[in-house]
Amino acid sequence: MIVVMALVVTIVFVIVRVTPGDPAAVMLGPDASAADIAALRTKLGLDGSIVEQFGRYVLDLIKGDLGQSIFLGEPVTSALAQRAEPTFFLTVFSLIIATLIALPVGILSAYTRGSIFDQAATTVAMFAASVPSFWLGLLLIQFFAVRLGWFDTSGYGGPGASFADRLAHLVLPALALGLVSSALITRFTRAAMLDVLNDDYVRTARSKGMSEWRVVLKHAFKNALIPILTVIGLTAALLVSGAVVTETVFGLPGVGSLVVSAVLRRDYPVIQGALLVIAGLYVLVNFVIDMLYLAVDPRVRY
Structure with a gap:
């Protein structure tokens, strides 16, 4: 079970990251400048390499933290529990x-x-x-x-x-x-x-x-x-x-x-x-x- 879940974590993380689309650009809209998008990406922690982001994500998972929703502004655990x-x-x-x-x-x-x-x-x-x-x-x-x-x-x-x-x-x-x-x-x-x-x-x-x-x-x-x-x-x-x-x-x-x-x-x-x-x-x-x-x-x- 541990091996399966480890594979799921890795595959899901990679697939989500390689999918076209930038959450920062979506949040700011089509009129946003490149500087504004870059600043928001830094704020959201999306400016690092995929390896760095994956490392932070795994460390948070070990602590039982699924992360913070970018758009809802609340923990993912709370969002899932409400639904x-x-x-x-x-x-x-x-x-x-x-x-x-x-x-x-x-x-x-x-x-x-x-x-x-x-x-x-x-x-x-x-x-x-x-x-x-x-x-x-x-x-x-x-x-x-x-x-x-x-x-x-x-x-x-x-x-x-x-x-x-x-x-x-x-x-x-x-x-x-x-x-x-x-x-x-x-x-x-x-x-x-x-x-x-x-x-x-x-x-x-x-x-x-x-x-x-x-x-x-x-x-x-x-x-x-x-x-x-x-x-x-x-x-x-x-x-x-x-x-x-x-x-x-x-x-x-x-x-x-x-x-x-x-x-x-x-x-x-x-x-x-x-x-x-x-x-x-x-x-x-x-x-x-x-x-x-x-x-x-x-x-x-x-």
């Missing part, structure tokens, strides 16, 4: 929707292999996997918000909005992300179930007179959980980073919209801090999934 709530709940609700759809459909599709339901589920999953979440989000806004008026088109509620009102604003974006993400989980669930449904212990359980639902859910599904847990964990990590565009479409004040605005303004510390946090969550989720293998399969040992 974390919408992104967190959007990720959680999207994952719940994806899992509730994918697991039953994938299990039933594998159990009825070759049936009309199986073919329909596979076709829909392939189609859903190719649909961009932002495009699906626009369709949901057009139908449920504009035509039916059931939900707001954008936003996260006013400053005094209740928690229930804020959650209502997450229904459509969570559906957009959850429906698209369910496709991958469905396909992996079906494949994992097909691998175990014809194993000897499943036939033995049936021969003992166990009910079919108990054979499928208790014996087959439990032994197919490892690849399913893996893809659910990867989906959860992808949802955090994939929420960037979806948050922009729905006007949610989350980490995604913060990153988009930071990219447009060349706010280096915010871009680096956000990507570093997202990468850290990605690595952490994978680590948690690895630990869950111990609870699912007693044969796994570390």
Whole structure:
């Protein structure tokens, strides 16, 4: 995990620095003189070589400091913390929707292999996997918000909005992300179930007179959980980073919209801090999934 995060820190820092655009020039506008831009670059600490800037950045990271936002004028940690709530709940609700759809459909599709339901589920999953979440989000806004008026088109509620009102604003974006993400989980669930449904212990359980639902859910599904847990964990990590565009479409004040605005303004510390946090969550989720293998399969040992 340490090696991965070290590589992420290095790659993100270099990519951000070599991207065209100067934050000092963006802040001062097109009419600024070269002297004014140079003075602001010195003030922001951008006048040194990339090696010097990287050294200062690493030292700050060791101290737990993600830096100071160039445009917001506040620590990056505070900026991310203020935007974390919408992104967190959007990720959680999207994952719940994806899992509730994918697991039953994938299990039933594998159990009825070759049936009309199986073919329909596979076709829909392939189609859903190719649909961009932002495009699906626009369709949901057009139908449920504009035509039916059931939900707001954008936003996260006013400053005094209740928690229930804020959650209502997450229904459509969570559906957009959850429906698209369910496709991958469905396909992996079906494949994992097909691998175990014809194993000897499943036939033995049936021969003992166990009910079919108990054979499928208790014996087959439990032994197919490892690849399913893996893809659910990867989906959860992808949802955090994939929420960037979806948050922009729905006007949610989350980490995604913060990153988009930071990219447009060349706010280096915010871009680096956000990507570093997202990468850290990605690595952490994978680590948690690895630990869950111990609870699912007693044969796994570390």
